[in-house]
Amino acid sequence: MNSLNLFQLLNGLTFAALLFVVASGFTLIFGLLRIVNLAHGALYLLGGYIGYAAALATGSFLLAVLAAMASVALAGLALDQGLLRFVRGFELRQVLLTLGVAFILNDLGLLAWGGDTFTVPVPEALRGALRFAGVFYPKYRLFVLALGLVVFLLLWLLLNRTRLGALIRAGVDDAETLEAMGVNIRRIFLVTFMLGAALAGLGGVVGGAFLTLYPGADSEILVFSLAVVIIGGRGSLPGAAIGALMVGLLNSIGQVMFPELAYFVIFGPMALILAFRPLGLFGRAA
Amino acid sequence: MLEVEGLHSFYGDAHVLHGASLTLPEGEVLALLGRNGMGKTTLIRSIMGLRPPAVRQGSIRWKGEELLGLPAHEIARRRVGIVPQGRRLFPSLTVLEHLTTLKPARATGGWTVAKAFEFFPRLAERKANRGHELSGGERQMLAIARALMTDPALLLMDEPTEGLAPVMVQQVERIVLELRRAGLTILLVEQNLYSALALADRVSILETGRVVHEAAASEAGHDHATLTRFLGVH
Numbered sequence A: 001m002n003s004l005n006l007f008q009l010l011n012g013l014t015f016a017a018l019l020f021v022v023a024s025g026f027t028l029i030f031g032l033l034r035i036v037n038l039a040h041g042a043l044y045l046l047g048g049y050i051g052y053a054a055a056l057a058t059g060s061f062l063l064a065v066l067a068a069m070a071s072v073a074l075a076g077l078a079l080d081q082g083l084l085r086f087v088r089g090f091e092l093r094q095v096l097l098t099l100g101v102a103f104i105l106n107d108l109g110l111l112a113w114g115g116d117t118f119t120v121p122v123p124e125a126l127r128g129a130l131r132f133a134g135v136f137y138p139k140y141r142l143f144v145l146a147l148g149l150v151v152f153l154l155l156w157l158l159l160n161r162t163r164l165g166a167l168i169r170a171g172v173d174d175a176e177t178l179e180a181m182g183v184n185i186r187r188i189f190l191v192t193f194m195l196g197a198a199l200a201g202l203g204g205v206v207g208g209a210f211l212t213l214y215p216g217a218d219s220e221i222l223v224f225s226l227a228v229v230i231i232g233g234r235g236s237l238p239g240a241a242i243g244a245l246m247v248g249l250l251n252s253i254g255q256v257m258f259p260e261l262a263y264f265v266i267f268g269p270m271a272l273i274l275a276f277r278p279l280g281l282f283g284r285a286a
Numbered sequence B: 001m002l003e004v005e006g007l008h009s010f011y012g013d014a015h016v017l018h019g020a021s022l023t024l025p026e027g028e029v030l031a032l033l034g035r036n037g038m039g040k041t042t043l044i045r046s047i048m049g050l051r052p053p054a055v056r057q058g059s060i061r062w063k064g065e066e067l068l069g070l071p072a073h074e075i076a077r078r079r080v081g082i083v084p085q086g087r088r089l090f091p092s093l094t095v096l097e098h099l100t101t102l103k104p105a106r107a108t109g110g111w112t113v114a115k116a117f118e119f120f121p122r123l124a125e126r127k128a129n130r131g132h133e134l135s136g137g138e139r140q141m142l143a144i145a146r147a148l149m150t151d152p153a154l155l156l157m158d159e160p161t162e163g164l165a166p167v168m169v170q171q172v173e174r175i176v177l178e179l180r181r182a183g184l185t186i187l188l189v190e191q192n193l194y195s196a197l198a199l200a201d202r203v204s205i206l207e208t209g210r211v212v213h214e215a216a217a218s219e220a221g222h223d224h225a226t227l228t229r230f231l232g233v234h
């Protein structure tokens, strides 16, 4: 049995940062719209592929990120307005519908990009490694860590310091009462859905540069995101952050110390948390 | 004028309102009385456009316009406000946010945040607190202040004195009277008969989904037979 060194610890933290970006979108949608969006992983992969194509076409990582976020937000718009609105209020139907969409997006991805593995090209400035505390660590992964922190900060400011954020929080608390106060809750739902989708798209490009893109990457990230949100509690931003840290670090510990049990190392503690806090660490009853 | 006519409301197959009707002229207070489970909240929710219940028959006209079929936020935009039973505050929002999310602090017309704090000085002192950190009376004031932020002309109040200590009941009564003086039309659901008689112009009694008795508040207080029969008052 090996113990965790700094390098592996950083790997856990950077994976956690990526997971947070993806799962924060997932938890926003789950918290407000009460939809377990099983297409979230597919949106992640779609964002990755689009980002990859945009990066090749423009040579710019930033443009790739923007293109991916915008197109996946539009995909979210189409999904919400084109499909989900016909099954509003039927939770099981919504979940099954998003599962169907996940399959369809998967197959479309396979058609368009085949079964190969792609890596989103990283900008020059983020290539190579930094040396500190006796380790060489890839700059790009440190960038992902910083990005996770920035996304947390921006989302926190959005939710806690803006009127839209207060409306979203009120909607998570009690959508019906908010609507009775004259707020068109559908519009808030839609904005939130698109924001959540854009975060999946962002995750796809950023993750696609160090975890690579391949058919199946969508369900992997989806399973991890589910674990993050279940641990953290639905709709909770701090919950998603803590959940992502736990899952990211447990994943590293699992890979290094118990390679045969890597999944168990994550889902065992998750089950334990659920046994004591069925709504997750930061979850609140509806 | 609010005119509710022959309303039939259902929760699934459960038929709760059986042709409830009432009229409420502008500027007046109508107290809706009735024992537990008679359908008072169901009637309020039906008017506000909240679903469930499903309204299968009847009409709800406010200033001549049919409200039935409009989504709740559209009804709110027609200046119908609600103080729901049980307050229904937003646990994640501070006192101030309850008001500013509905009306930006810089807005000027109608009920402003500043005016609400003038009206409810206790809320001003607690503006950074969250709903669950307030006393029962303060919670009720916040629920009322929140409804005022939508500048209602018609206010639906569902048991605003429920669960309050006698001093607070008096405070809420004073507030209702002031709102009435400010020109609001108020449909007030009230279990407390004496509050209702003191505040309302007219009373309607709801019994298993029908309005079975209507009278001026001044007369209803003396009509012991009716009060005993429908409200169990002795």
Ligand SMILES: Nc1ncnc2c1ncn2[C@@H]1O[C@H](COP(=O)(O)OP(=O)(O)OP(=O)(O)O)[C@@H](O)[C@H]1O
Pocket (backbone or CB within 6 Å): B011, B014, B016, B034, B035, B036, B037, B038, B039, B040, B041, B042, B043, B052, B085
């Ligand atoms: N969501 C619901 N689903 C099914 N039945 C309901 C629902 N809400 C209320 N009911 C039923 O409808 C009937 C009327 O309920 P309602 O809440 O309107 O009564 P109420 O007069 O407001 O009572 P209270 O004074 O206790 O508030 C009751 O029999 C109640 O059990």
Ligand SMILES: [Mg+2]
Pocket (backbone or CB within 6 Å): B040, B041, B042, B085, B158
């Ligand atoms: Mg009631």
